[in-house]
Structures are given as C-alpha cells and as structure tokens.
C-alpha cells in the first residue's frame with residue numbers, strides 16, 4: 037500500500053482548496069507549529085510538516101520554545117494561538133519534555149483548531165463517529181484502508197499500542213467503522229497468538245521490527261505506523277510481506293498520509309472559520 041501515492045492525491049486536492057480559500061479571503065490557511073525543546077527527530081518532522089504546508093499553499097507560524105518551558109507557559113502560548121483569528125490550525129509536536137503535562141497542553145488547543153486531532157473533544161468525536169478532526173496518523177490509516185478497498189466492518193482488527201495520538205484513537209476509528217477491535221499493549225500476554233487472529237494489524241509500538249512475519253495470518257492487512265530511528269518500522273517488512281495480502285512500507289506508507297491529513301484538516305479549519 038503506497039502512502040506516498042495516496043498522500044500526493046490528498047495534497048493535490050488540499051492545495052486546490054487552499055488556493056480557493058486564498059481567492060475568497062485574500063489570505064492563506066495558517067498552521068501554527070509548536071515545538072518544545074530541540075529533539076533532532078522532532079525538529080526534522082516539524083520541518084517536513086512546514087515544507088509540505090508551504091508547497092500546498094498553507095503558511096505556517098513556527099513557535100519554538102525552550103526545553104525548560106513550564107506547563108503554564110506552554111498552555112498560555114497555545115491559548116494565545118487558539119484566540120488568534122489569523123491562526124486556523126495548531127500542531128503541538130509530541131512528545132513534549134517529561135516535566136510538562138502534555139494533556140493540559142493539548143487541551144489548550146481550541147477544538148475548532150485541533151487539526152492534529154489530539155484533544156479530548158476530537159477523541160470523543162472519533163469515538164462517536166461525529167464530525168470533527170481525526171488524529172492525523174489514525175485518520176491517515178483509515179484513508180489508506182479506504183483507498184485499497186479494505187472495509188473494516190466485521191473484521192478483527194488488532195491494534196498494538198495504546199498511545200493517546202496513535203493506538204487509542206486508531207482503535208476508536210476502527211470501532212466506529214464496525215471492526216471487532218482488540219487493543220494490545222506492553223502488559224498483553226501472548227501477543228503473537230492474538231496477532232495471529234487478526235484480519236487487520238495496526239502496529240504502533242515504537243520498537244523496530246517488533247512484529248514478526250510468523251505472527252501474520254495469511255491474507256491479513258498489515259499497517260505499520262512505526263517511525264523508529266533510521267526510518268525503520270515496527271514490522272519486520274520482508275517477513276510479513278510473505279504472509280500479508282496488503283502491507284504498508286516504511287518509509288512511504290503511513291508517514292506521508294499523516295502529513296497529508298494534517299494539511300487537509302488545516303484547510304477545512306480555515307474554511308470553517310471564514
């Protein structure tokens with residue numbers, strides 16, 4: 037499954053909508069990117085997001101904050117962006133330094149600007165299949181399934197990982213589409229035998245090549261949402277390829293669709309505010 041190809045389609049449509057927004061309002065859609073500290077991987081990801089925004093006709097306002105920023109300072113900064121009519125979407129890059137209350141910081145994002153889908157409001161909307169912004173990586177995963185004709189209805193989906201912006205919302209989106217969902221995590225016993233019953237596997241663990249080929253049921257659909265150092269996924273790709281009907285590569289799978297969704301949702305937020 038090519039995320040690169042799907043992302044190109046989404047970004048092309050998004051760029052056309054961004055141009056239409058600019059014709060109508062005289063300004064471009066604007067995404068604020070907030071980065072606390074200077075973790076090299078995070079710096080790279082935020083740069084990628086801003087570059088792709090620019091190419092799609094979306095401006096970005098970058099807000100770099102020192103690693104020592106307090107929760108109160110971060111919350112205040114995000115509240116200002118939430119109140120600023122020139123800003124249509126807000127991305128707070130995860131993870132933030134350990135001393136910061138990340139949930140409090142996410143919740144300072146106004147729901148109508150939560151284009152990254154990280155607030156409790158967005159999580160509830162995803163869970164109840166109500167309109168709202170999807171968490172970008174899980175939303176991108178659903179778009180990949182749709183693009184490749186995989187209907188989750190009645191299928192056993194096994195999500196490995198329960199993080200707030202990946203595993204947990206992915207499970208909610210799959211459940212909203214009538215999959216039978218099992219969420220596995222670090223305390224799960226006998227993970228391989230659970231994964232062996234999956235029609236759809238979503239790997240969101242954060243451990244390179246953790247999911248092995250002999251865990252994959254023949255004909256299963258394998259989504260690798262891992263982004264480990266050196267562009268290595270959570271799935272042993274060559275092994276899993278031998279068993280899976282469809283599988284996403286890393287790079288070129290889930291990653292590009294994540295960014296495409298962020299841009300698409302930013303333009304949607306801009307139109308909704310205008």
Ligand SMILES: Nc1nc(=O)c2c([nH]1)NC[C@@H]1CN(c3ccc(C(=O)N[C@@H](CCC(=O)O)C(=O)O)cc3)C=[N+]21
Pocket residue numbers: 081127128129130131152154172173201263267286287288289290291292293294295
């Ligand atoms: N609030 C928040 N929202 C996020 O969505 C979020 C985040 N924090 N923190 C970090 C993770 C990571 N992430 C990636 C996005 C795209 C690629 C991506 O496109 N990777 C390319 C490879 C890299 C390259 O092309 O250089 C690919 O898979 O093809 C990877 C990782 C979003 N994240």
